[in-house]
Amino acid sequence: MSEMPVPQPAYAEPSRRRIWQLGSGFHCSIIGTCLTTSELRQILLKIGLLGVDKETDHELHGRAVLLAGKRDIGSKLLQKALDRRHRSALFQFGKARNDAELRALWANAVEKAEIPGAYWAVLTHAQTTEELARHVFGEVHMLSHLVGAANRADIRRLRALEAENAALQEKVTRQQVQLRDAVVQRDATIANLQDKLGKAIASGQARASLLDAVEGGMAAQLIADLRRRLASATTNCERLERRVNALTTERDHERRFRRSVELVEQEQRAELQAAEQALEAAFPARDPVERGLPRLASKTVLYVGGRAHLVAKLQVVAEQTGADFVHHDGGIDDRSGLLEARVARADVVFFPIDCVSHNAVAVVKRISRQAAKPYIALRSSGLSSFAAALQALALQQHARVVSEQNAEIGPIS
Numbered sequence: 001m002s003e004m005p006v007p008q009p010a011y012a013e014p015s016r017r018r019i020w021q022l023g024s025g026f027h028c029s030i031i032g033t034c035l036t037t038s039e040l041r042q043i044l045l046k047i048g049l050l051g052v053d054k055e056t057d058h059e060l061h062g063r064a065v066l067l068a069g070k071r072d073i074g075s076k077l078l079q080k081a082l083d084r085r086h087r088s089a090l091f092q093f094g095k096a097r098n099d100a101e102l103r104a105l106w107a108n109a110v111e112k113a114e115i116p117g118a119y120w121a122v123l124t125h126a127q128t129t130e131e132l133a134r135h136v137f138g139e140v141h142m143l144s145h146l147v148g149a150a151n152r153a154d155i156r157r158l159r160a161l162e163a164e165n166a167a168l169q170e171k172v173t174r175q176q177v178q179l180r181d182a183v184v185q186r187d188a189t190i191a192n193l194q195d196k197l198g199k200a201i202a203s204g205q206a207r208a209s210l211l212d213a214v215e216g217g218m219a220a221q222l223i224a225d226l227r228r229r230l231a232s233a234t235t236n237c238e239r240l241e242r243r244v245n246a247l248t249t250e251r252d253h254e255r256r257f258r259r260s261v262e263l264v265e266q267e268q269r270a271e272l273q274a275a276e277q278a279l280e281a282a283f284p285a286r287d288p289v290e291r292g293l294p295r296l297a298s299k300t301v302l303y304v305g306g307r308a309h310l311v312a313k314l315q316v317v318a319e320q321t322g323a324d325f326v327h328h329d330g331g332i333d334d335r336s337g338l339l340e341a342r343v344a345r346a347d348v349v350f351f352p353i354d355c356v357s358h359n360a361v362a363v364v365k366r367i368s369r370q371a372a373k374p375y376i377a378l379r380s381s382g383l384s385s386f387a388a389a390l391q392a393l394a395l396q397q398h399a400r401v402v403s404e405q406n407a408e409i410g411p412i413s
Helices: 024-034 037-047 057-068 073-085 087-093 099-111 115-124 130-150 152-203 207-215 218-285 308-319 338-345 358-371 383-409
Strands: 300-304 324-328 348-352 375-378
Touching (some): 024 057, 087 099, 308 324, 348 358, 375 383
Parallel strands (some): 348 375
């Protein structure tokens, strides 16, 4: 996503910012991260929007993002819902008095995986700077990509375990109902036999036949059969309970494993960031030939978005490959109308997925497809991602040129 400034309130705000006072680029991540779909649907139903009860989760999300930027009943209800849901995080972050304290609280929340409340609290805090807002926005944006990719298999496994657990719970419930019915039937039968026996003894009627039946073991056989059924049902219940306990333990293990994967992922992202910083610091002193950069002579490279302090270094990387470098920030400082013209004159377009606006990406894709020219989405806004993409592009161009030359020469007889 692009670097979006955090606007100051239009009037004196004594405490926190409201959602409609934040840049429109923040609304998508706030709605998707800090509110559940059910809460979002209830808010939109309360506003009275037509068709909300039949819309998909994605359509609800789009409506809410549009409402968040307007100061009316919709954005105020969203503000209240977010404040109510994340009350404890707002209280904790409300104690911060400067940028350093806010960063410390944010880092602690990320370590504990308590992202939604902390994200809302930081963006609306009165002391949040533009740089801090961009920082937390970038972390949340990348977390949504990386965690989703890393944990997809774990989530599928967890869902399967939960479904199996629910099925076993239902089976245990049925077994318990059957067991209770069998016990009730047994007690009723015994009570009926005892009642008949008592009446026969009291009245003196058919005493001999009843005694013969009892001696013949009919009552004992019935009771023994019911006891066997009861024992079988009890055994089945115990077996199912052991299975449920085993599945619960396995599910807990999967959750702990997923958490450890997330921690490793955080460490790797920190290492990558440190490597990027080291590359930026060492870049000016390195010789272009030493770096082995590919050649892209006569190619115009357009870079959309990115971070302002890296643009000059990105230009050096591109020009050392022989390409002409053109930059557009995605509509923040440059006029957004210039983007279409720059895409049209470029040979290839690059944009980093972690630092470019949705609108700029939509324009790039539309114009590039119409003109049948390539566009490349970079993993990050760092120098290494851009340099690697340039090298891959140059290798493709070189292979194509060699193939065309061989075709012109023809087979050697």
